[in-house]
Amino acid sequence: MTRASFSTTSPSAPGCKRLKGFLLGAGAAALAGALIVCAPSPLKAEVNDADEIGTAEGLPITLSGSYLSGRLAGQSRDIANAAAFFQEALDSDPGNAFLLDRTFVLHVANGDIDRALDLAERLTADQPDHFLARIALAADAIHMQDFDRAVKLLDRGTRGPLAELTGRLVRAWALAAQGKTDLALESIAALDGPDWFNVFTTHHAGLIQELAGRSDAALDNFNSAYAADPGALRVVEALARARARAGDTAGALKVIDGYRKIIPGHPVMRELRAGIEEGGEIAPMVDAHDRGAAEVLYGLGAALGRDGGEELSAAYLQLAIHLDPKADIALIALANLFQRIDDQARSIELLQRVDDKSPLKRDAEIQVGLNFNSLDNLDEARAHLQKLVESDPGDLEAVTALGNVLRAHQLFEEAGEAYSQGIATIDADPAERNWTLYYYRGICYERVKEWDAAEADFRKALALSTDQPLVLNYLGYSLVDRGLKLDEALGMIRKAVELRPQDGYIVDSLGWAYFRLGRYEEAVVELEKAVQLRPEDPIINDHLGDAYWQVGRRLEARFQWNHARDLKPEEEDLAKILDKIENGLSEANTENGAVTEPEKKNGG
Template identity: 70%
Template sequence: MTRADLFAFLRLPPARRTARRALRRRAALAALGVALTFASPASAEAPATTIGTAEGLPITLSGSYLAGRLAGQSRDLANAAAFFGEALDADPGNAFLLDRTFVLQLANGNITAGLDLAERLTANQTDHFLARLVLAADAMRMDDYARAVTLVDNGARGPLAELTSRLISAWALQAQGETDLALERIATLEGPDWFDVFKTYHTALIQDIAGRHEAALDNFASAYGIDQGALRVIEAFARAKARSGDKAGALAVLDDYQKVIPDHPVIVATRRDIESGKALALSATDPDQGAAEVLYGLGAAIGRDGGEELAATFLQLALYLDPKADTGYVALASLFQRMGDANRAIETLKQVSDSSPLKRDAEIQIGLNYNSLDDLERSRSHLSALIESDPSDLEAVTALGNILRAHKLFEDADAVYSRGIATVEANPRDQDWTLYYYRGIARERTKRWPEAEADFRQALKISPEQPLVMNYLGYSLVDQGLQLNEALDMIRRAVQLRPQDGYIVDSLGWAYYRLGRYAEAVTQLEKAVQLRPEDPVINDHLGDAYWQVGRRLEARFQWNHARDLKPDEEELPKILEKIANGLSDDKTKNGAVEPAAKKNGG
């Protein structure tokens, strides 16, 4: 786990994403042909997911075990938990099945089942870290904080276990009024550098809840110094500053984040509260919330590092301790999205409270997940309703526009982007360049070039030197033989700004190809293929360039590779034709533009 990944533990998962190329759609998993139903993570008492071997079919140890392994490999937590549970029922003394079922039940949100299994695990393996952690979380929920301390203090140790146990123990001690002992428990914790932000942040939270506000403010400032991009730290630091009377300093902290991530809903809400003079609550108002913050932070970090089951376990435990933690639902939904489980992500996002600053963000993600399920109409309807309720929500506008554009509904996408642009065109902000860029793409694809060019140039006027815009505009100009010197300069500059972006390097190579500068095209396209070896378009382009410089065998190799990489349906016949017959001797038929002088004087 890298230092950068662990610093990210305090950031909310990036919920709003766009891509240069079409949005990738993923079908929901239906492992083993069993229809899935989902348990709500809202509380420990939510009904367990009722799946597994279909009714009427025989249950066998080997069958359930293999089915569980398959579900686990498919990242289908619900079925994996159910099938391993069946296998454990068939062989209750099997230590491996007990441990595996325990982890999967927790990751699936079945905390009650997990608690029963934790008791069985600790009966034979007294220092089992995760089992003791689950029992400690339950003890905290039951206000048995002394037992929680005993449980986490006597588990197995490793870097992650040590950090988790110490922080949970500190919060359980604070719950008993032992503030000094709680702070000592954190202060004496030794470990790698990435421990520091956790230690400092939770020290500040405990000091704040204990009424030691000046010391808390100092530690929030220290945590902020470690990572000025950490949203959770920024929110807590700004609130602490405002409570201390430094309203200007609090707003300055928010301003700095605004420059990096404009209009984040949590920052917007925090600013509104500070400016209004509203009484500001502590970032953690009770020890259970503090312990949940530990588990949420670590779970989010582990999930980014690829440990999906353990991450889900930590996040589910965080929500067990604090069922109102909207950040936990967002983090868990983000994890389900990365696992390809859009249905589960939707159900989790629905748990975000209506009063949360993250509610609209969650609703946008729900719309995007409907699209991931190939339910375009539901996605469109959901996002359209959000836009109707607030046409100035440019995140919703962008999400719907990009979905429509990905489905090649360019005119509809144009209309959506235009609606968003209408709310900002009188006074566009730096970040609004994206709306003009996306609308420009939609208009270029519908052959409305003058309007598309105007949008691209407006995007660059709002935010100069945006490599995506320079790349698209420059390539489009080259493609039409227009303003070739300016166009090539734009693409070169885009490559300078994003030298590791295979798509932009491909554009430069293809621009050289279109200008008949085939040797230069080969050089750039070979670089592009190294950066994006999985892209059929780039491999196809390199094949064309190889053909033009006389490297015919290599050309056919690249075209065959492009064919095998599953290109778009409309491109496949063209690739097959080239594999069979090569390229024509007519340069313009092969994609080269007419000489610039015949177009517009260059």
């Protein structure tokens, strides 16, 4: 079995699943697919200290140097440094229209709103059609309660579906704030665009009507938005609240239960459901016009971040937070964006701004711990997550996050203890979704050579989730590795391959099982498939080399071992590969006719 077969991110990454699903689902996907956004190069961004932004102190600042540094930072998706370097370039050439535009966009994306607004004034003077500059100025005007200025800024026509949708919806909220509800709704109704506009237009028309006291009309629009996209959290929340406020408790709970099938245990839905069942007063989702405009920018910004439009997505989300600094959902969306571009320090800062009273606070704190781990700060990650688990061992997201972090660092005993804390809270009546906890703990037991306990956990995971391919693969291979229950074990691995025929790691497990059983010709067939599926994995290539050697294909064996060497295996694996390149597959590195499996790495 390969190292990646035991990847710590499978079947679900050690992230907080409850933080997912905030977007306007189908509408968001359509928007992201329909827009042509200049996406930065997908290079890894470095985390920068505030003191290290821009040209280092004492070094000369030149136009060309700052411009080229800014471009490199932008390609690396390092928004903070890109903004700083382009500002330096603009200072050197203040009349350059390109530098002005680029610096403005980067400052908005970085959250430097005051600087961005100064540049937006210059931009709109020279480029009246610059839609993002006018959106930024209009958002600030709404923030300052200057709704008339916001409307005037957005009166000018725009080009492109994103600009048209954003401008018209934000303008509608500014009109509604002036008491011009009918005009606001007419403005939204006049929007002419593709079908995916509908979920945004009906959603916001409903929110405006609800705030104006037009409950029946609002409910009709919320129902329309829900019909267009029943998997969108904000659409579901708005409809559930509206139904509850109308006295339709059963209808409200039905909508919440439908969403629970998509994302079980979502804290927003859990809290809303509890409030409805208790019969308390249910507030509308949006209770102020500036927050309505923030909702526009959040919804569109979160959608933009899906398909590589991180810079524009960050700009929208930063403006949403400027309008509503306590918008927990926008803070989390922006934190997730910075996490995706490998700026975990910025992600942590945003997550820690989530209000303590927010239903999302605990999930945000779980993600903070995971971000510490991504910054290679294991001690901070462990302490942060352990504190959360100790405060609520029944929070299985926190338990899983802590266990997965420890397991990724091969601290298997500690990881097993973490999973056990969560299992103790559900062991009397575990649900199907709890199979992962038993699977993960089984891996930990297997790695510390407590096989009986490991097998029991794997079989418990299978009892909860029948034919789960990851468990079948791990348990089946482990049995083969021990020479136990071979017929059952091989059947498990074959079933896993049948369920996931394109998973190179699982296919490799089948090939390697055949190898361990001395069925070398069959091993070659499966391992060749595995290499085609995962050509970049050194251990799969190493396995194929071993199989080639055993069937007499010695030149091909050494070719595969050399290729495995070049793919940079881990140090202990590399030593074994180099020995085989030099000496072949000798009696010294075989056991009972089969190569001894290198010690497994990462754990599941």
